Amino acid sequence: MPSASSAPSGDLAGRSRGFDPGDPLGLDELLDAEELAVRDTVRRWAAERVLPRIADWYERGELPEIRELTRELGALGALGMSLHGYGCAGASAVSYGLTCLELEAADSGIRSLVSVQGSLAMYAIHRFGSEEQRREWLPRMAAGEVIGCFGLTEPDHGSDPAGMRTRAERRGGDWVLTGRKTWITNGSVAGVAVVWARTEEGVRGFLVPAGTPGFAAAEIRHKGSLRASVTSELTLDGVRLPAAAALPEGRGLRAPLGCLSHARHGIVWGAMGAARTCFETALGYARTREQFGRPIGGFQLTQAKLADMAVELHKGLLLAWHLGRRLDAGRLRPEQVSFGKLNNVREALGICRAARTILGANGISLEYPVMRHMANLESVLTYEGTSEMHQLVLGKALTGLDAFRG
Known part of the structure; x- marks a missing residue:
């Protein structure tokens, strides 16, 4: 058996650097320089912009600076950051994950704002929308100039979206949407809502701009969780949309x-x-x-x-x-x-x-x-x-x- 002095120098090399309670497994070594830079940039932004205010926002049950925060996050490249083109950063999935990690280390409500904007609303337009829809919405959403929301959950259908009651019917060359969506993050501050509705052809996605007649979004209050986040109920009462508002590839529950x-x-x-x-x-x-x-x-x-x-x-x-x-x-x-x-x-x-x-x-x-x-x-x-x-x-x-x- 070899003596301790003859053991390979790499066996316990980590001892010379000491044990790091903040990174006990040395996980930072799994990240490349760009990923570390993204993480550190978002961490600094959250420390300077969110942490000094978040306890007060949470206690008051509001996110009063949501529009300013969204524009700042857009300037950081954090909105739709794993998407390519249309002003999006095209970052790696790991870089996006690290961004979510640092934002939620500040507060889940801030990470939810970014997730809904980029991974739900922007992703739906990027993946299922037409070229015209992408050009119209994605650059402004990536910059944080327009906030988006994602309307799938309904008052009676949360875990079972296949039972949704919101309907879209053809009226001439238009679509008319009627129904309700609830627990919608960003809903009452969104400039555009991605709404899913049942049609004769199955479930389809639609882009509903804020201010469309018959479309309303009311903020949900009295929450005991995610208090520093905008959560809303969407009402669609005979909302008439042109045919171009439908996501051409957004068909079926998948x-x-x-x-x-x-x-x-x-x-x-x-x-x-x-x-x-x-x-x-x-x-x-x-x-x-x-x-x-x-x-x-x-x-x-x-x-x-x-x-x-x-x-x-x-x-x-x-x-x-x-x-x-x-x-x-x-x-x-x-x-x-x-x-x-x-x-x-x-x-x-x-x-x-x-x-x-x-x-x-x-x-x-x-x-x-x-x-x-x-x-x-x-x-x-x-x-x-x-x-x-x-x-x-x-x-x-x-x-x-x-x-x-x-």
Whole structure:
């Protein structure tokens, strides 16, 4: 057996650099220079622009600077950033994921603003729209001059969009839309809504500009989660649209579900941002908060919590990175996105709850970010597919048996 002195120098080379509690697995080494630059740029913007104000916005239940924030995010290239052309950045899926990570480390509402704008509304137009529709809307949306929303969920049909009641009927050369959509992020500030409706030909997508007669958007109040986010109900009362308002390739339920799958990739990363903030808050608190004459971080139970939190956080980051690389390579499957969303949001919630216990009573104070992130993640757990729906997606993939309507 070789002696310790004769062991290869690379075996424990990491010891010479010391252990980094912020990056215990050395995950930064998986990122290239451009990805690190994107991450750091978004992190600085969030620290300067969002963090000083977010607790107040959350407590007031509003996002008063949404239009200014959207234009600033457009200037950063964060809107529709993985799309190509029409003023979009054409960045990698990993760069987009890192952007979502840093935005949600500030607040889930800010990441939701970007996700809905880029991964739902802009992606739908980019993927399913006509060339004229792309040219009309995408450059202004990429710049943050126009905000978009995505109208799929209905009051009686959330997890089962196939049961939607919103209808579009042909009237001469026009379409007439009637129905309601709810829990629509950005709805009441959007300049254009991507609305999905049932037609005689099946589900189709339509672009509904704000101000169209018969179209109204009312903000939903009294939320206990995602309070620093605009959430709305859309009403379509005989909304008449020209034939050119229909997304020519947006036919069938697979179209909106494909948009959701694209957006869920950002959630896989974003949830880990919220978890990271709560972990870092708990770690800092444990090092300084004293009980029984010593910092609580010196007690075994607290260290066990912190160790488990760190393990799940960085496992989740590894999963996000792996799925991002698969998306960049064109090999990411919807079932794998469900895998990521199910695991990372669920584990992020667990990390936030453990952080809350470490902070004790201070954990419920908005002086700290933990309760805010914890409450936000309750919404993230539900939207764009509940945990139960993603379990069934994986269950079907594993067994070959469809349990959705069993």
